[in-house]
Amino acid sequence: MPRGEARWAWLLSDGGEPRNWMLILAPLLGWHANGWAGLRWGALAALFTAVLPTLILHLGERRRYWGDRHVRRRQDRIVAAPGVLASVLTGTALLYALDAPVAVVALVTAMVAVLLALLVITFFWKVSVHSAVASGALAVLATVFGPWTFVLAPLVVLIGWSRVRLRCHTVGQVAVGVLIGAAVSTPLYTYLG
Incomplete structure:
Protein backbone atom coordinates (compact mmCIF):
# COMPACT_ATOMS: atom_id res chain seq x y z
CA MET A 1 0.00 0.00 0.00
CA PRO A 2 1.40 3.45 -0.87
CA ARG A 3 2.63 5.40 2.12
CA GLY A 4 0.14 8.29 1.76
CA GLU A 5 -2.75 5.86 1.43
CA ALA A 6 -1.61 3.99 4.52
CA ARG A 7 -1.48 7.23 6.48
CA TRP A 8 -5.07 8.09 5.46
CA ALA A 9 -6.22 4.58 6.30
CA TRP A 10 -4.71 4.81 9.79
CA LEU A 11 -6.14 8.30 10.36
CA LEU A 12 -9.62 7.16 9.34
CA ARG A 19 -14.88 5.33 21.54
CA ASN A 20 -14.69 8.51 19.46
CA TRP A 21 -18.26 8.08 18.25
CA MET A 22 -19.48 7.69 21.83
CA LEU A 23 -17.37 10.60 23.11
CA ILE A 24 -19.19 12.83 20.63
CA LEU A 25 -22.62 11.22 20.36
CA ALA A 26 -23.51 10.73 24.04
CA PRO A 27 -22.87 14.37 25.08
CA LEU A 28 -24.50 15.63 21.87
CA LEU A 29 -27.70 13.69 22.51
CA GLY A 30 -27.65 14.71 26.16
CA TRP A 31 -27.30 18.37 25.17
CA HIS A 32 -30.06 18.04 22.59
CA ALA A 33 -32.37 16.43 25.15
CA ASN A 34 -31.72 18.64 28.17
CA GLY A 35 -29.13 21.39 27.64
CA TRP A 36 -26.28 21.62 30.15
CA ALA A 37 -27.80 19.03 32.49
CA GLY A 38 -28.14 16.66 29.56
CA LEU A 39 -24.56 17.32 28.55
CA ARG A 40 -23.44 16.09 31.98
CA TRP A 41 -25.55 12.94 31.56
CA GLY A 42 -23.95 12.44 28.15
CA ALA A 43 -20.51 12.82 29.68
CA LEU A 44 -21.37 10.17 32.27
CA ALA A 45 -22.53 7.86 29.47
CA ALA A 46 -19.30 8.55 27.55
CA LEU A 47 -17.29 7.68 30.66
CA PHE A 48 -18.76 4.16 30.76
CA THR A 49 -19.05 3.57 27.00
CA ALA A 50 -15.80 5.16 25.78
CA VAL A 51 -13.31 6.17 28.47
CA LEU A 52 -13.41 3.12 30.76
CA PRO A 53 -13.54 0.60 27.87
CA THR A 54 -10.49 2.34 26.36
CA LEU A 55 -8.65 2.01 29.68
CA ILE A 56 -9.65 -1.67 29.90
CA LEU A 57 -8.35 -2.32 26.37
CA HIS A 58 -5.15 -0.39 27.11
CA LEU A 59 -4.55 -2.37 30.31
CA GLY A 60 -5.14 -5.65 28.48
CA GLU A 61 -2.68 -4.61 25.79
CA ARG A 62 -0.03 -3.66 28.37
CA ARG A 63 -0.48 -6.98 30.15
CA ARG A 64 -0.35 -8.74 26.77
CA TYR A 65 -3.80 -10.29 27.04
CA TRP A 66 -4.19 -9.14 23.42
CA GLY A 67 -1.96 -7.59 20.80
CA ASP A 68 -3.20 -4.02 20.45
CA ARG A 69 -6.00 -1.62 21.36
CA HIS A 70 -7.99 -2.66 18.30
CA VAL A 71 -7.98 -6.29 19.54
CA ARG A 72 -7.56 -7.68 16.04
CA ARG A 73 -7.61 -11.40 16.77
CA ARG A 74 -11.11 -12.84 17.04
CA GLN A 75 -10.17 -15.05 20.01
CA ASP A 76 -8.77 -12.03 21.87
CA ARG A 77 -12.03 -10.17 21.35
CA ILE A 78 -13.85 -12.86 23.29
CA VAL A 79 -11.41 -12.32 26.17
CA ALA A 80 -11.70 -8.51 26.00
CA ALA A 81 -15.49 -8.35 25.60
CA PRO A 82 -16.55 -9.09 29.22
CA GLY A 83 -14.61 -6.13 30.64
CA VAL A 84 -15.90 -3.71 28.02
CA LEU A 85 -19.43 -5.05 28.32
CA ALA A 86 -19.28 -4.79 32.13
CA SER A 87 -18.37 -1.11 31.86
CA VAL A 88 -21.15 -0.38 29.38
CA ALA A 93 -27.72 0.64 34.89
CA LEU A 94 -26.55 3.89 36.52
CA LEU A 95 -28.23 6.00 33.85
CA TYR A 96 -31.50 4.10 34.33
CA ALA A 97 -31.26 4.24 38.14
CA LEU A 98 -30.41 7.94 38.24
CA ASP A 99 -33.18 8.85 35.79
CA ALA A 100 -30.98 10.22 32.99
CA PRO A 101 -32.63 11.73 29.90
CA VAL A 102 -34.35 9.15 27.74
CA ALA A 103 -32.19 9.98 24.71
CA VAL A 104 -28.97 9.13 26.58
CA VAL A 105 -30.40 5.96 28.15
CA ALA A 106 -31.74 4.84 24.75
CA LEU A 107 -28.32 5.40 23.18
CA VAL A 108 -26.38 3.30 25.68
CA THR A 109 -29.07 0.60 25.64
CA ALA A 110 -28.81 0.44 21.85
CA MET A 111 -25.03 0.21 22.22
CA VAL A 112 -25.36 -2.71 24.63
CA ALA A 113 -27.60 -4.49 22.11
CA VAL A 114 -25.10 -3.90 19.28
CA LEU A 115 -22.23 -5.15 21.46
CA LEU A 116 -24.15 -8.28 22.39
CA ALA A 117 -24.97 -9.00 18.75
CA LEU A 118 -21.32 -8.52 17.80
CA LEU A 119 -20.18 -10.75 20.66
CA VAL A 120 -22.44 -13.59 19.54
CA ILE A 121 -21.07 -13.30 15.99
CA THR A 122 -17.50 -13.11 17.30
CA PHE A 123 -17.74 -16.62 18.72
CA PHE A 124 -17.86 -17.83 15.11
CA TRP A 125 -16.53 -15.04 12.91
CA LYS A 126 -14.70 -11.72 13.13
CA VAL A 127 -16.86 -8.65 12.42
CA SER A 128 -15.94 -4.96 12.26
CA VAL A 129 -16.82 -3.16 15.49
CA HIS A 130 -15.61 0.11 13.91
CA SER A 131 -18.18 -0.24 11.13
CA ALA A 132 -20.97 -1.38 13.44
CA VAL A 133 -20.59 1.56 15.80
CA ALA A 134 -20.17 4.07 12.96
CA SER A 135 -23.33 2.89 11.18
CA GLY A 136 -25.25 2.62 14.46
CA ALA A 137 -24.21 6.14 15.42
CA LEU A 138 -25.27 7.46 12.02
CA ALA A 139 -28.63 5.68 12.34
CA ILE A 159 -13.98 3.95 7.95
CA GLY A 160 -14.93 0.57 6.47
CA TRP A 161 -12.46 1.13 3.62
CA SER A 162 -9.70 1.88 6.13
CA ARG A 163 -10.36 -1.33 8.04
CA VAL A 164 -10.16 -3.38 4.82
CA ARG A 165 -7.15 -1.45 3.53
CA LEU A 166 -5.26 -2.03 6.79
CA ARG A 167 -6.09 -5.75 6.49
CA CYS A 168 -7.96 -5.72 9.77
CA HIS A 169 -11.17 -6.96 8.11
CA THR A 170 -12.57 -8.27 4.88
CA VAL A 171 -15.23 -6.44 2.90
CA GLY A 172 -17.78 -8.96 4.22
CA GLN A 173 -16.82 -8.33 7.85
CA VAL A 174 -17.17 -4.59 7.33
CA ALA A 175 -20.51 -4.98 5.52
CA VAL A 176 -21.93 -7.19 8.28
CA GLY A 177 -20.72 -4.68 10.88
CA VAL A 178 -22.52 -1.87 9.06
CA LEU A 179 -25.72 -3.93 8.82
CA ILE A 180 -25.65 -5.04 12.47
CA GLY A 181 -24.96 -1.53 13.77
CA ALA A 182 -27.82 0.08 11.89
CA ALA A 183 -30.29 -2.82 12.10
CA VAL A 184 -29.94 -3.26 15.86
CA SER A 185 -29.59 0.35 16.99
CA THR A 186 -32.30 1.97 14.85
CA PRO A 187 -35.39 0.10 16.05
CA LEU A 188 -34.19 -0.08 19.65
CA TYR A 189 -33.32 3.62 19.85
CA THR A 190 -36.61 4.54 18.14
CA TYR A 191 -38.59 2.36 20.54
CA LEU A 192 -36.86 3.60 23.71
CA GLY A 193 -36.32 7.21 22.63
Whole structure:
Protein backbone atom coordinates (compact mmCIF):
# COMPACT_ATOMS: atom_id res chain seq x y z
CA MET A 1 0.00 0.00 0.00
CA PRO A 2 1.40 3.45 -0.87
CA ARG A 3 2.63 5.40 2.12
CA GLY A 4 0.14 8.29 1.76
CA GLU A 5 -2.75 5.86 1.43
CA ALA A 6 -1.61 3.99 4.52
CA ARG A 7 -1.48 7.23 6.48
CA TRP A 8 -5.07 8.09 5.46
CA ALA A 9 -6.22 4.58 6.30
CA TRP A 10 -4.71 4.81 9.79
CA LEU A 11 -6.14 8.30 10.36
CA LEU A 12 -9.62 7.16 9.34
CA SER A 13 -9.38 3.97 11.38
CA ASP A 14 -8.14 5.73 14.52
CA GLY A 15 -10.51 8.67 14.10
CA GLY A 16 -13.45 6.32 13.50
CA GLU A 17 -12.83 4.21 16.58
CA PRO A 18 -15.99 3.30 18.53
CA ARG A 19 -14.88 5.33 21.54
CA ASN A 20 -14.69 8.51 19.46
CA TRP A 21 -18.26 8.08 18.25
CA MET A 22 -19.48 7.69 21.83
CA LEU A 23 -17.37 10.60 23.11
CA ILE A 24 -19.19 12.83 20.63
CA LEU A 25 -22.62 11.22 20.36
CA ALA A 26 -23.51 10.73 24.04
CA PRO A 27 -22.87 14.37 25.08
CA LEU A 28 -24.50 15.63 21.87
CA LEU A 29 -27.70 13.69 22.51
CA GLY A 30 -27.65 14.71 26.16
CA TRP A 31 -27.30 18.37 25.17
CA HIS A 32 -30.06 18.04 22.59
CA ALA A 33 -32.37 16.43 25.15
CA ASN A 34 -31.72 18.64 28.17
CA GLY A 35 -29.13 21.39 27.64
CA TRP A 36 -26.28 21.62 30.15
CA ALA A 37 -27.80 19.03 32.49
CA GLY A 38 -28.14 16.66 29.56
CA LEU A 39 -24.56 17.32 28.55
CA ARG A 40 -23.44 16.09 31.98
CA TRP A 41 -25.55 12.94 31.56
CA GLY A 42 -23.95 12.44 28.15
CA ALA A 43 -20.51 12.82 29.68
CA LEU A 44 -21.37 10.17 32.27
CA ALA A 45 -22.53 7.86 29.47
CA ALA A 46 -19.30 8.55 27.55
CA LEU A 47 -17.29 7.68 30.66
CA PHE A 48 -18.76 4.16 30.76
CA THR A 49 -19.05 3.57 27.00
CA ALA A 50 -15.80 5.16 25.78
CA VAL A 51 -13.31 6.17 28.47
CA LEU A 52 -13.41 3.12 30.76
CA PRO A 53 -13.54 0.60 27.87
CA THR A 54 -10.49 2.34 26.36
CA LEU A 55 -8.65 2.01 29.68
CA ILE A 56 -9.65 -1.67 29.90
CA LEU A 57 -8.35 -2.32 26.37
CA HIS A 58 -5.15 -0.39 27.11
CA LEU A 59 -4.55 -2.37 30.31
CA GLY A 60 -5.14 -5.65 28.48
CA GLU A 61 -2.68 -4.61 25.79
CA ARG A 62 -0.03 -3.66 28.37
CA ARG A 63 -0.48 -6.98 30.15
CA ARG A 64 -0.35 -8.74 26.77
CA TYR A 65 -3.80 -10.29 27.04
CA TRP A 66 -4.19 -9.14 23.42
CA GLY A 67 -1.96 -7.59 20.80
CA ASP A 68 -3.20 -4.02 20.45
CA ARG A 69 -6.00 -1.62 21.36
CA HIS A 70 -7.99 -2.66 18.30
CA VAL A 71 -7.98 -6.29 19.54
CA ARG A 72 -7.56 -7.68 16.04
CA ARG A 73 -7.61 -11.40 16.77
CA ARG A 74 -11.11 -12.84 17.04
CA GLN A 75 -10.17 -15.05 20.01
CA ASP A 76 -8.77 -12.03 21.87
CA ARG A 77 -12.03 -10.17 21.35
CA ILE A 78 -13.85 -12.86 23.29
CA VAL A 79 -11.41 -12.32 26.17
CA ALA A 80 -11.70 -8.51 26.00
CA ALA A 81 -15.49 -8.35 25.60
CA PRO A 82 -16.55 -9.09 29.22
CA GLY A 83 -14.61 -6.13 30.64
CA VAL A 84 -15.90 -3.71 28.02
CA LEU A 85 -19.43 -5.05 28.32
CA ALA A 86 -19.28 -4.79 32.13
CA SER A 87 -18.37 -1.11 31.86
CA VAL A 88 -21.15 -0.38 29.38
CA LEU A 89 -23.72 -2.36 31.40
CA THR A 90 -22.71 -0.58 34.61
CA GLY A 91 -23.09 2.78 32.92
CA THR A 92 -26.46 1.77 31.49
CA ALA A 93 -27.72 0.64 34.89
CA LEU A 94 -26.55 3.89 36.52
CA LEU A 95 -28.23 6.00 33.85
CA TYR A 96 -31.50 4.10 34.33
CA ALA A 97 -31.26 4.24 38.14
CA LEU A 98 -30.41 7.94 38.24
CA ASP A 99 -33.18 8.85 35.79
CA ALA A 100 -30.98 10.22 32.99
CA PRO A 101 -32.63 11.73 29.90
CA VAL A 102 -34.35 9.15 27.74
CA ALA A 103 -32.19 9.98 24.71
CA VAL A 104 -28.97 9.13 26.58
CA VAL A 105 -30.40 5.96 28.15
CA ALA A 106 -31.74 4.84 24.75
CA LEU A 107 -28.32 5.40 23.18
CA VAL A 108 -26.38 3.30 25.68
CA THR A 109 -29.07 0.60 25.64
CA ALA A 110 -28.81 0.44 21.85
CA MET A 111 -25.03 0.21 22.22
CA VAL A 112 -25.36 -2.71 24.63
CA ALA A 113 -27.60 -4.49 22.11
CA VAL A 114 -25.10 -3.90 19.28
CA LEU A 115 -22.23 -5.15 21.46
CA LEU A 116 -24.15 -8.28 22.39
CA ALA A 117 -24.97 -9.00 18.75
CA LEU A 118 -21.32 -8.52 17.80
CA LEU A 119 -20.18 -10.75 20.66
CA VAL A 120 -22.44 -13.59 19.54
CA ILE A 121 -21.07 -13.30 15.99
CA THR A 122 -17.50 -13.11 17.30
CA PHE A 123 -17.74 -16.62 18.72
CA PHE A 124 -17.86 -17.83 15.11
CA TRP A 125 -16.53 -15.04 12.91
CA LYS A 126 -14.70 -11.72 13.13
CA VAL A 127 -16.86 -8.65 12.42
CA SER A 128 -15.94 -4.96 12.26
CA VAL A 129 -16.82 -3.16 15.49
CA HIS A 130 -15.61 0.11 13.91
CA SER A 131 -18.18 -0.24 11.13
CA ALA A 132 -20.97 -1.38 13.44
CA VAL A 133 -20.59 1.56 15.80
CA ALA A 134 -20.17 4.07 12.96
CA SER A 135 -23.33 2.89 11.18
CA GLY A 136 -25.25 2.62 14.46
CA ALA A 137 -24.21 6.14 15.42
CA LEU A 138 -25.27 7.46 12.02
CA ALA A 139 -28.63 5.68 12.34
CA VAL A 140 -29.22 7.23 15.77
CA LEU A 141 -28.22 10.67 14.46
CA ALA A 142 -30.72 10.28 11.60
CA THR A 143 -33.43 9.24 14.06
CA VAL A 144 -32.82 12.29 16.24
CA PHE A 145 -31.90 15.00 13.75
CA GLY A 146 -33.49 13.74 10.53
CA PRO A 147 -32.32 12.29 7.23
CA TRP A 148 -30.03 15.22 6.40
CA THR A 149 -27.44 13.54 8.68
CA PHE A 150 -26.96 10.89 6.00
CA VAL A 151 -24.51 13.36 4.47
CA LEU A 152 -22.14 11.64 6.94
CA ALA A 153 -22.66 8.25 5.25
CA PRO A 154 -19.42 8.58 3.23
CA LEU A 155 -17.57 8.72 6.55
CA VAL A 156 -18.95 5.29 7.49
CA VAL A 157 -17.85 3.98 4.08
CA LEU A 158 -14.37 5.49 4.50
CA ILE A 159 -13.98 3.95 7.95
CA GLY A 160 -14.93 0.57 6.47
CA TRP A 161 -12.46 1.13 3.62
CA SER A 162 -9.70 1.88 6.13
CA ARG A 163 -10.36 -1.33 8.04
CA VAL A 164 -10.16 -3.38 4.82
CA ARG A 165 -7.15 -1.45 3.53
CA LEU A 166 -5.26 -2.03 6.79
CA ARG A 167 -6.09 -5.75 6.49
CA CYS A 168 -7.96 -5.72 9.77
CA HIS A 169 -11.17 -6.96 8.11
CA THR A 170 -12.57 -8.27 4.88
CA VAL A 171 -15.23 -6.44 2.90
CA GLY A 172 -17.78 -8.96 4.22
CA GLN A 173 -16.82 -8.33 7.85
CA VAL A 174 -17.17 -4.59 7.33
CA ALA A 175 -20.51 -4.98 5.52
CA VAL A 176 -21.93 -7.19 8.28
CA GLY A 177 -20.72 -4.68 10.88
CA VAL A 178 -22.52 -1.87 9.06
CA LEU A 179 -25.72 -3.93 8.82
CA ILE A 180 -25.65 -5.04 12.47
CA GLY A 181 -24.96 -1.53 13.77
CA ALA A 182 -27.82 0.08 11.89
CA ALA A 183 -30.29 -2.82 12.10
CA VAL A 184 -29.94 -3.26 15.86
CA SER A 185 -29.59 0.35 16.99
CA THR A 186 -32.30 1.97 14.85
CA PRO A 187 -35.39 0.10 16.05
CA LEU A 188 -34.19 -0.08 19.65
CA TYR A 189 -33.32 3.62 19.85
CA THR A 190 -36.61 4.54 18.14
CA TYR A 191 -38.59 2.36 20.54
CA LEU A 192 -36.86 3.60 23.71
CA GLY A 193 -36.32 7.21 22.63
